Amino acid sequence: MPDEAALRNPGRGLGWRVRAAVAGRVVLATFGAYGVAALSTAFLSLVLPMVRSEAVATATLLSFAIMVGAVVWVFAARTLARAALGLAVPAALLAGGLWLALALVDTAPPA
Amino acid sequence: MTPSSVLLNLALSFAGLSALCLAMDRHHRAIFHGSPSRKRARALRWTGWCGIAVSFAAAILTADWNFGPVQWLGSLTGAALVLVGLVSYRPGWVRPAAILALPLAAVAAFLA
Amino acid sequence: MRRGFRQSMAWLHTWSGLVTGWVMFCVFVTGTATYYRTDISLWMRPELRAAAVAPGVAAERGAAYLKVHAPKAVSWFVSLPQEDRPLIGVYWLDSFEAPIRQASLDAETGQPTTARATQGGDFLYRFHYELQMMPMLGRWIVGASALVLLVALVSGIVTHRRIFADFFTFRRDRSAQRGWLDAHNVTGVLALPFHLMITYTGIVTLAFTLMPWGIASAYRGDEMRFYVEAGQTPAWRAAAGRPAEALPLAPLVDRARAEVSEPLEMVIVNNPGDAASTVVAVFEEPKGLAHRHPQVAFEAVSGEVVARLGTLKPAAHAFTSFLGLHEAHFAGPALRGLFFLCGLMGSATIATGLVLWSVARAPKPGLAPGFGLRLVRGLNLGTVLGLPIGIAAFFLANRLLPVALEARAAWEGGAFFAAWGLAALVGFARPHGRTWREMGTVAGLLFLSLPLVGALTTDRGLDFVWFDLAMVAIAAGLGSGAWTLSRYEDVRRTRVARTAQTLARA
Numbered sequence: 001m002p003d004e005a006a007l008r009n010p011g012r013g014l015g016w017r018v019r020a021a022v023a024g025r026v027v028l029a030t031f032g033a034y035g036v037a038a039l040s041t042a043f044l045s046l047v048l049p050m051v052r053s054e055a056v057a058t059a060t061l062l063s064f065a066i067m068v069g070a071v072v073w074v075f076a077a078r079t080l081a082r083a084a085l086g087l088a089v090p091a092a093l094l095a096g097g098l099w100l101a102l103a104l105v106d107t108a109p110p111a
Numbered sequence: 112m113t114p115s116s117v118l119l120n121l122a123l124s125f126a127g128l129s130a131l132c133l134a135m136d137r138h139h140r141a142i143f144h145g146s147p148s149r150k151r152a153r154a155l156r157w158t159g160w161c162g163i164a165v166s167f168a169a170a171i172l173t174a175d176w177n178f179g180p181v182q183w184l185g186s187l188t189g190a191a192l193v194l195v196g197l198v199s200y201r202p203g204w205v206r207p208a209a210i211l212a213l214p215l216a217a218v219a220a221f222l223a
Numbered sequence: 224m225r226r227g228f229r230q231s232m233a234w235l236h237t238w239s240g241l242v243t244g245w246v247m248f249c250v251f252v253t254g255t256a257t258y259y260r261t262d263i264s265l266w267m268r269p270e271l272r273a274a275a276v277a278p279g280v281a282a283e284r285g286a287a288y289l290k291v292h293a294p295k296a297v298s299w300f301v302s303l304p305q306e307d308r309p310l311i312g313v314y315w316l317d318s319f320e321a322p323i324r325q326a327s328l329d330a331e332t333g334q335p336t337t338a339r340a341t342q343g344g345d346f347l348y349r350f351h352y353e354l355q356m357m358p359m360l361g362r363w364i365v366g367a368s369a370l371v372l373l374v375a376l377v378s379g380i381v382t383h384r385r386i387f388a389d390f391f392t393f394r395r396d397r398s399a400q401r402g403w404l405d406a407h408n409v410t411g412v413l414a415l416p417f418h419l420m421i422t423y424t425g426i427v428t429l430a431f432t433l434m435p436w437g438i439a440s441a442y443r444g445d446e447m448r449f450y451v452e453a454g455q456t457p458a459w460r461a462a463a464g465r466p467a468e469a470l471p472l473a474p475l476v477d478r479a480r481a482e483v484s485e486p487l488e489m490v491i492v493n494n495p496g497d498a499a500s501t502v503v504a505v506f507e508e509p510k511g512l513a514h515r516h517p518q519v520a521f522e523a524v525s526g527e528v529v530a531r532l533g534t535l536k537p538a539a540h541a542f543t544s545f546l547g548l549h550e551a552h553f554a555g556p557a558l559r560g561l562f563f564l565c566g567l568m569g570s571a572t573i574a575t576g577l578v579l580w581s582v583a584r585a586p587k588p589g590l591a592p593g594f595g596l597r598l599v600r601g602l603n604l605g606t607v608l609g610l611p612i613g614i615a616a617f618f619l620a621n622r623l624l625p626v627a628l629e630a631r632a633a634w635e636g637g638a639f640f641a642a643w644g645l646a647a648l649v650g651f652a653r654p655h656g657r658t659w660r661e662m663g664t665v666a667g668l669l670f671l672s673l674p675l676v677g678a679l680t681t682d683r684g685l686d687f688v689w690f691d692l693a694m695v696a697i698a699a700g701l702g703s704g705a706w707t708l709s710r711y712e713d714v715r716r717t718r719v720a721r722t723a724q725t726l727a728r729a
Contacts, residue, residue: 037434038434038436039436041434041436041437041440042436042437042439042440043440044437045436045437045438045440045441046440046441050538051452051536052441052442052452053449053452053453053454053536053538053539054453054536054537054538054539055437055441055538056437056438056441056442056449056453057437057453057538057539057541057542058538058541059437060427060430060431060434060437060542061427061430061538061541061542061545063430063434063436063437064370064373064423064426064427064430064433064434065423067370068370068373068374068377071235071374072232072235072374072377072378075231075232075234075235075378076228076231076232098440101440102440105441107440107441107442107443108443113555113557114555114556114557116557117555117557117558117561118557128391132390132391135388135391137392138391177510177511177512178512178553178558181512181548181558182558182561184416184417185417185558185561185562185565186561188413188414188416188417188561188564188565188568189561189564191390191391191413192409192413192414192564192568194391195391195392195393195409195413198391198392198393199393199394199395200395
């Protein structure tokens with residue numbers, strides 16, 4: 001993160017690089033963290049070993065903690081690239097798992 | 112979850128938190144005009160944690176496991192707020208208030 | 224991270240707290256008021272007295288009104304008179320897409336009530352979670368702000384390195400910034416369990432709006448089927464498409480009441496008048512944390528029981544317990560008082576945090592504040608004092624507007640927003656310390672006038688003495704807050720004067 005002194009006087013001593021890095025983290029924290037939380041909810045709702053409604057309730061309850069953890073990670077990571085990588089890897093794994101689960105788990109309504 | 116059981120919790124939490132507060136050097140000096148001895152600080156700390164533990168037990172006994180923890184946490188917050196008010200505005204009242212909390216707790220326990 | 228974890232979390236706390244602070248302050252204040260929603264509603268309908276009507280009879284009165292006014296609805300809802308809400312509330316859906324419509328009926332006659340038209344405490348309640356906007360937009364704004372607040376809470380805990388050492392510390396005698404910081408820390412730390420609980424559970428109340436992806440994947444987006452499988456609502460029975468005469472409601476309601484010990488809260492009629500119509504008796508929550516209503520569903524024509532809903536599976540129980548904790552319907556008067564206190568402390572944490580941001584960035588004497596600082600100062604004033612002024616105006620409008628006024632309930636809401644908007648404009652025009660003092664005094668006087676205006680315009684004697692006392696307490700809080708602020712200002716001014724003298728002498 002840029003240092004506090006620079007941020008207190010925007011326009012002075014705050015290069016576009018720093019601004020872009022902050023903006024990048026905000027965007028990543030908003031959409032990236034939500035994306036990871038959404039994927040984990042969808043995935044866990046299908047694969048948690050419990051009745052379906054219970055899995056959905058559990059996954060949804062957990063999702064917000066996952067999202068906050070992801071946001072903290074985005075702002076704590078040393079560089080923007082690391083932050084992005086730290087979200088992209090779990091997101092890719094979850095997306096793959098979700099794709100498999102959607103193919104394997106029967107979600108059709110009862111006849 | 113009667114008012115008297117909440118009062119019991121508040122009184123016990125207040126007494127416990129006061130002891131914990133007085134075990135801290137800064138507050139002890141503000142109230143007794145001197146640092147606490149090591150032994151005294153440890154005794155106060157023990158008393159404080161015991162008070163909070165007893166408060167938890169009282170919450171479980173009077174409001175069961177369903178509401179007890181909620182009531183216990185709420186009473187800790189309420190008691191701590193009163194305590195901070197006294198420490199900042201009427202430091203001289205902290206000790207008498209903490210001592211007075213004990214008979215109050217006894218009365219509330221009798222009613223609860 | 225160029226600097227440590229703690230510093231980056233401090234940065235995150237500062238900025239996430241700032242962007243979410245204004246919305247969350249409003250949400251906390253109105254939510255805290257909502258702990259006393261029924262008391263506010265009773266105060267706002269002074270014409271009503273407690274009515275003793277058998278639940279079955281009341282249900283039939285509500286259904287009789289609906290039969291005339293909403294014969295083609297897909298669902299009727301009749302909420303029964305309770306001690307704290309002596310009215311029959313009727314609600315209906317003309318179709319699943321249509322907005323819900325409603326009327327309030329006199330419990331004794333079943334005719335539309337002659338009590339003044341008002342939204343009562345529901346106004347603040349609705350504001351609390353959808354800001355009186357279009358429902359979905361408002362809920363998303365509140366939900367997203369609450370998520371940001373959760374981030375601010377977590378990063379704030381990490382940032383506050385002296386959490387235990389400063390636990391009881393409020394240094395009111397030091398600099399203004401120190402005082403604000405201590406006030407922020409004390410109100411934040413002492414009620415931290417509440418803050419975390421209320422923010423997380425608040426997000427959970429909006430969970431399926433914010434995070435519909437579990438239902439999307441496991442139920443292909445069919446939310447209804449989720450609730451049915453989770454045991455929270457009886458299965459929907461499609462209309463048969465041919466009319467049939469339903470059994471009278473009262474005997475069905477009495478049969479349901481014989482099964483469940485809680486008071487009956489609402490009767491729902493699905494597909495009224497149809498051969499496949501169902502009647503659902505919904506009871507109040509049993510003693511327990513979970514927000515779940517026992518229900519008994521009947522076939523309306525044959526009277527056969529089609530569903531009984533009671534106990535829940537563990538995760539659903541946890542989920543509903545989160546909702547129950549948030550609403551605290553289980554709390555008796557003393558515990559409710561503690562919840563209220565915690566809510567006030569949450570509001571104070573947010574308000575002091577917002578003020579702290581601007582105090583910490585005050586320009587050196589002689590320098591003009593920048594645009595960002597002026598904006599924040601204006602928004603702080605307009606929110607922290609503007610909202611209480613709006614609420615006071617809302618209550619005053621309830622007492623002062625003519626009872627027969629057309630669209631009266633809307634005018635009350637109008638008074639709320641008009642007074643708030645006016646206060647916010649003043650705040651933007653003169654975002655100074657003095658304005659805080661003056662507006663705080665105005666807000667205090669408005670609340671102080673409420674018991675007086677209430678006594679002059681109603682004849683309820685001491686029925687509302689608790690409400691009046693609360694208003695006086697709020698007035699005292701706002702007044703003394705304004706007074707404290709002015710003292711800070713004076714201290715600073717004398718200090719500046721003294722420094723100037725010293726400099727002049729040197």
